Amino acid sequence: MARLAGVSRATVSYVLNNTSAVRISEPTRRRVHEAAQELGYVPHAAARSLRAGHSRIVLMPAPAIPVGPLYSRFLGELQAALGRLDYTVVQYGSVGLRGDEAARAWAELRPVAVLVPGGDIGPRGVAVLQRAGARAVVTLGPERVDGAHALLTDHSAVGHSAGAHLYARGRRRIGVVVPEEPGLEVFSEPRLAGVRRALHGTDATATVLPLAYTEQAAAELAAGWRGLSLDAVFAYNDEYAMLLMRALQDEGVRVPEDVAVVGADDLMLGRLLRPRLSTVRIELPSGRDLAELVDRAVRDPGAEPEVREVLGASLVHRASS
Amino acid sequence: MARLAGVSRATVSYVLNNTSAVRISEPTRRRVHEAAQELGYVPHAAARSLRAGHSRIVLMPAPAIPVGPLYSRFLGELQAALGRLDYTVVQYGSVGLRGDEAARAWAELRPVAVLVPGGDIGPRGVAVLQRAGARAVVTLGPERVDGAHALLTDHSAVGHSAGAHLYARGRRRIGVVVPEEPGLEVFSEPRLAGVRRALHGTDATATVLPLAYTEQAAAELAAGWRGLSLDAVFAYNDEYAMLLMRALQDEGVRVPEDVAVVGADDLMLGRLLRPRLSTVRIELPSGRDLAELVDRAVRDPGAEPEVREVLGASLVHRASS
DNA sequence: TTGAAAGCGTTACCAC
DNA sequence: GTGGTAACGCTTTCAA
Numbered sequence: 001m002a003r004l005a006g007v008s009r010a011t012v013s014y015v016l017n018n019t020s021a022v023r024i025s026e027p028t029r030r031r032v033h034e035a036a037q038e039l040g041y042v043p044h045a046a047a048r049s050l051r052a053g054h055s056r057i058v059l060m061p062a063p064a065i066p067v068g069p070l071y072s073r074f075l076g077e078l079q080a081a082l083g084r085l086d087y088t089v090v091q092y093g094s095v096g097l098r099g100d101e102a103a104r105a106w107a108e109l110r111p112v113a114v115l116v117p118g119g120d121i122g123p124r125g126v127a128v129l130q131r132a133g134a135r136a137v138v139t140l141g142p143e144r145v146d147g148a149h150a151l152l153t154d155h156s157a158v159g160h161s162a163g164a165h166l167y168a169r170g171r172r173r174i175g176v177v178v179p180e181e182p183g184l185e186v187f188s189e190p191r192l193a194g195v196r197r198a199l200h201g202t203d204a205t206a207t208v209l210p211l212a213y214t215e216q217a218a219a220e221l222a223a224g225w226r227g228l229s230l231d232a233v234f235a236y237n238d239e240y241a242m243l244l245m246r247a248l249q250d251e252g253v254r255v256p257e258d259v260a261v262v263g264a265d266d267l268m269l270g271r272l273l274r275p276r277l278s279t280v281r282i283e284l285p286s287g288r289d290l291a292e293l294v295d296r297a298v299r300d301p302g303a304e305p306e307v308r309e310v311l312g313a314s315l316v317h318r319a320s321s
Numbered sequence: 322m323a324r325l326a327g328v329s330r331a332t333v334s335y336v337l338n339n340t341s342a343v344r345i346s347e348p349t350r351r352r353v354h355e356a357a358q359e360l361g362y363v364p365h366a367a368a369r370s371l372r373a374g375h376s377r378i379v380l381m382p383a384p385a386i387p388v389g390p391l392y393s394r395f396l397g398e399l400q401a402a403l404g405r406l407d408y409t410v411v412q413y414g415s416v417g418l419r420g421d422e423a424a425r426a427w428a429e430l431r432p433v434a435v436l437v438p439g440g441d442i443g444p445r446g447v448a449v450l451q452r453a454g455a456r457a458v459v460t461l462g463p464e465r466v467d468g469a470h471a472l473l474t475d476h477s478a479v480g481h482s483a484g485a486h487l488y489a490r491g492r493r494r495i496g497v498v499v500p501e502e503p504g505l506e507v508f509s510e511p512r513l514a515g516v517r518r519a520l521h522g523t524d525a526t527a528t529v530l531p532l533a534y535t536e537q538a539a540a541e542l543a544a545g546w547r548g549l550s551l552d553a554v555f556a557y558n559d560e561y562a563m564l565l566m567r568a569l570q571d572e573g574v575r576v577p578e579d580v581a582v583v584g585a586d587d588l589m590l591g592r593l594l595r596p597r598l599s600t601v602r603i604e605l606p607s608g609r610d611l612a613e614l615v616d617r618a619v620r621d622p623g624a625e626p627e628v629r630e631v632l633g634a635s636l637v638h639r640a641s642s
Numbered sequence: 643t644t645g646a647a648a649g650c651g652t653t654a655c656c657a658c
Numbered sequence: 659g660t661g662g663t664a665a666c667g668c669t670t671t672c673a674a
Contacts, residue, residue, distance in 0.1 A: 009646095009668075009669090010645065010646080010647095010669080010670080011643090011644065011645080012668095013668065013670085014669095017669085019669090019670095025643065025644090028643085028644085040448065040449050040452045040453075042425050042449065042453050043429055043668075044371070044429065044431060044666090044668070045367070045429040045430050045431070046368070046371045046430075046431060046666090046667080047367070047371050047666075047667035047668040048667080048668055048669075049367050049650090049668095050365070050368050050371055050649095050650045050651065050652095050666095050667080050668075051649075051650050051667080051670085052650085053650070055367070062410070062412055064397060065393075066388075066389075066390045066393035066394070067387075067393070068387075069387045072386075072387035072388070073387070075383075076385060079383065079414035079416050080416040080417070082414070083416040083417060088413070088426075089383070089413075089414030089416075090412065090413060090414065091383055091411065091412035092409070093400035093403070093409070093411065095397075095400050095404040104363050105409075107363040108364055108366040109366050110366070110367060128361050128363065131360075131363075132361075132363050213589065215589075215593075239589075239590075242590065243589070246593040268560070269560075271536055272563055272564060272567040274567075330651080330652080330662095332660065333652095334651095334652065334653055334654095335660090338653085349660085364651085365650090365651050367651080368650070368652045368653090368666090370652095370666090371651080371665095371667065371668090372651080372652040372654085372665075372666050373653080373666085374666070
């Protein structure tokens, strides 16, 4: 380090951190700043957090699957909001790691808070992180995890919206697309369950339609469509809806006359389809709210874990249903 | 620390790191492992890198704008490949930070390597990082930055492919969509330049068409379309192409008879449009290659910066042109 | 107002 | 084979 600026290391620390407890003479301040500038001095985060016993890092695992514009926006907002509160958001690329192994890897960084999709961590992982000094662990997912704060995202509400809407429109034989791509079960299973719930106790039925995200798979599904005698389909999301709708139209199946189609996520592309795609709009919590929750939890680590329902689902009715 | 396992800290270190230089008795090993297990011991990355003088962190700024499936896949591959080489990939959420300020923030983590979009850093930033111990700084962008390795992504090749194709198909008055969304200039400007280059010295012309990603903006552009008397358009990418194509078709403009349309990125949605969308397929470097480049640079920091052209562009001809 | 020194968790290096 | 010790860069307490 550059204490060769003529003063002691302590003085440097005081000046650069603007410590108010001690007063440093103006000339000294200037000398320190000049020296730092000249040497390109940058404080060493590791040394600092070693000494302090904690970091200002909020850690999130980097998403393994491509994320849509919805989640991207949420992530950006969250980063901005946490940045304003003087935290550093870090997405940890945890490729092959799973479960407690991942939690241990994250714990090595001694983050002050961890924000993690629910399925990626269990109670033991939470405990590991807390013992490693994490003052807040927040999960984002369908169910709470012991010891952690929880933002509950009940994706069955999405399926429920779609199912109830289709039923109200007079549809009774409802197909539900379930993506075959791995990693999407977390969303697709609750969405399917939500449709089932909406139809429970009625004369309508839900039929599972596994579908890979390829033209060919969609064409095959469409080829056998009439045999299924369905009058509606909830297509998991807008992208699968577009895929299926195109295949159906190519097959001569009319939308919405022969089959009503509903997607989810309210993407731009749904508005560009003909007929325009009905969809379920999903609302994530605002990044700012979440940042405040994290900050509160960090300041008061003893408090009871907060559990909050955060996912809003509302149907946007357009021409396809 | 678990020296309360009855042994010295050094012994713990040996056992947990499987140091081969010294032999530890089996009973001692067991005791250490048991204690670590019981205490939920996790090594402290900060302390380790403080001692070692460097970390195994490869830092990338987290993307500020939503990224498409193409870049997501690349990122995933890269993380996996670097993970296999025992690096930790960290995406740093650098919200408001820009230029040298961002570089300093990154430098605080003392990453062993930094991988950064070219526009986000200059030669001074590179120097800051290197002085802070980064053994490799790799930029990904249109031009190289002094002192850093460079993966050159020449997006003008994308525009050139599209322009040359449209010209070869007999089109002479070619519109080029330029998104109005901020942050996309890095891509849109070279793509436009590429079209111009393809048409240079011919009788064909390129017309700039600024376009916001909204239905209304597209409708307005389409409303005045005939006045522009264009016979082709390169729409920046597949999403803008879909937006514009829909607006044109709603306006009664026929594709490809009245106007040929070409997109870019070869997304699934292009194949689902009718007519199917011609597009420019873009190839990014494989994550594994890049990981190897990083690893090589880290092992031999003295070497000349590598400069490599990495972006492939090839036209996929479908029905829209 | 400034300087000296301790200590955070690790590991490399020497004595034992 | 094992254990003590020093040092990494920083902040903070205490003394000058």
